[in-house]
Amino acid sequence: MSLQMTNTPKTMELVCPAGTPAALKAAVDAGAHTVYCGFRNETNARNFPGLNFSVRELREGVRYAHQRGTNVLVAVNTFARAGDVGIWTKAVDDIAACGADAIIAADLAVLDYALKHHPQIRLHLSVQAAAATPEAINFYAETFGVQRVVLPRVMSVEEIEKLNAEIDVETEVFVFGGLCVMTEGRCSLSSYATGKSPNLTGVCSPPGDVSYDEEGDKLFARLGGFTIDGFNAGESAGYPTLCKGRFNANDETSYLFEDPVSLNAAALLPRLKKAGITALKIEGRQRGKAYISQVVKAFRQAVDVLDAGGNAEAEVSAMLSAMTEGGRETTGAYKKIWR
Amino acid sequence: MSAIELALGPSFFNWSAEYLHDFYARVADEAPVSRVYIGEVICGKRMPFNDKAWPQVIERLERGGKQVVLSTIALPVTKRDRNSIADLCEMDMLVEVNDVAALAKRAGKPFAVGPFFNVYNEGAAQTLIDRGMESLCPPVELPLSSLATIAKACPQITTELFAFGRLPLAVSGRCYHARAHKLHKDSCQFICDRDLDGMDVDTLDNQQFLAANGIQTLSHSVQALTMAADELRANGVGRLRLSPHSIDMVKVSEDYAAMLADRINSEELEARLRSLPLPGALANGYVGGKPGHLWAD
Amino acid sequence: MSELPRRGEFPLTLQKALGFLPAPPLGFVLTKAVRLLARRRPDLFERLDQYKRAHFVIDPVDLPHVFKLVPNGVHASVELLPRAKAPQGAASIRGPLVVLLGLVDGTYDGDAMFFSRDLVIEGDTDAVLALRNTMEEADLTPAELMGLSGALQTYADKAANASLRSLRRLLNAPQAG
16 A cells, blocks of 8 residues: 555645644644654653654544645654563554554664565655665565665665666655754764663653853853863853864864754755655754744645746745844755855 | 674775785784775765775785675765766665665675664664665664664674774765865865864864764774673673774774773773874763763773 | 842832832731642642752842742742841842743743843753753743733733833843833
């Protein structure tokens, strides 16, 4: 059984985050073709306090979305803990029982279980699997019947276009929101500082390990005791995401890994469409419903204009000006100069 | 009661062909390790320079009685990266798989799985065993208790623990050596060859934190597992991996061999390691499921 | 002229006047409201999970009192305490009253307020995050929080929203994001 697409194959499918049932409704109402969410436990990579879905909430969310022609994908995209694989396989069973449209997974054990026990459910390969070569992607397709791969945020549009020519599965790329600088699923920086990481516990730079310390007229943002950034009085403070910090290296202080920016590839939508991308993903299951609603509406409008043969230029710039307020953005690795 | 083996992992750093020759010649002649992983695992751009070293290194190590394992690149991107994987996987030697791309090429023939490959549980391990995995060195953040669970469920493979060296924490599409020197990755001038053990990355208040090595991020601290052989065995550890640094790795492997043979105890091993000019402080937090930078006695 | 209050805070004379509000009855009313909410929306308290039993100190800097909230479902409690008696070591959220109210009804984004430093978070950050995400899901209107329903709710919300809007303008509070 495949995803029941309500749109023509040429439309790029907008895949939108839902951290709570309220956010799911907001995304559906704002025009998301598809929403993605996860259970309220360590089986998904946004395992933050107060976020995510119970089984009952997922069942209701799927009903709400399906009534309005929207698909629901559920992420079981952390790596199962040795000896406790049952928590992850139960999540897979629950997704199947709720009637969701696909499972997003990365762990070989989870993929294997889903294939063997729920062959009717569509499998998407999570970005946490960081599959970027035709060999890797075709392996997942042939071994587990994976039908779509979410590409790592470290590839350029040129590379994605070449890749699409060599694989048969659909590709999904991130276009907006938080930007991982490191290859997803291959990063233990967070656990090195705090003991908790995306792969181990479904969190990165967890809030419980953050401290803001005022020293003199400076404010230091620390993670697990390591200073990630410092701010002068009056300067707006940032969250100490480890890879977006300021460090000393080679006798200089700089944002060595990445500036505190977020991804906005809106201006590249026409290029991504030409590169053969099936779906566009918006990051942000931890964001509020007002934000979700605003971003989804803007992207849906841009995608629709593209479909109608327009270049979406006007919609894109309107969107950019509305959302860059307060934060800085980058097109990330999609433009090769990023490296 | 089987003896715990010692292995030398692949070098992460941009060492010249001459440096590699000298380094592995000593290992071949003097280091009490039974297995040596070799090859470029970090950056395909370095391959044209170190490729020429490997045939002689392999020959030398095998003459010294070592089992040589060919390690594949951790994050294949370019055609060259992918070709290197295909070439290695076709060879009639044991191959260490560090990415699913290599698994695809090697499935059906025996292979080892390295710490860049995500194996966190017995289910994933079994899936790989079905395809030919003979030994597993899981990701460095995996606690020893999880490794023990995998070892117990999969007795047919050797489980290997990352015991010594700066911890490989992340890989990226971006080159931090190039970025720190204000160069673009495509014209990087191979600047990472300046730092034999990686480039130190400190916090704003000068706390030692991380180390950059091209597209790779390592810990500043040096993992140093000093647990006694009995305890390692009880947790299913069959082999310890020592990760190469520019310090005297023959001495490091001799000290570990002495500990595994019960000639010295944990405290003595720790003292001997501390006496070396290590690139960072000792750490072992990951083993106990704690933050990786911590040192617990 | 007395010194000017910071952005979003009540003028000092009004701050003093608010100090005469009787603390115990207000605590009683709020406790009742939260317990009522727990009966109507048990899912919200399930979402708080272990943080149901956390002690939150909600500290409107322009009032003489702080609120101590333990959102433990039908056993929830809200107490008004003089600032000097605020418990230590709890999860605390500090900011002007109008900003705190704006967080409840979704006018303000908690992240944005925090990074602009209109809001100060101290103590158990995980607990505060759980509360914030739960409020996000709850979608509470001022009247709903007070347990009103039907036409009365609509009327009260309209009145409350209008007065909060004018209050924000009046107090030079941050622009709603």
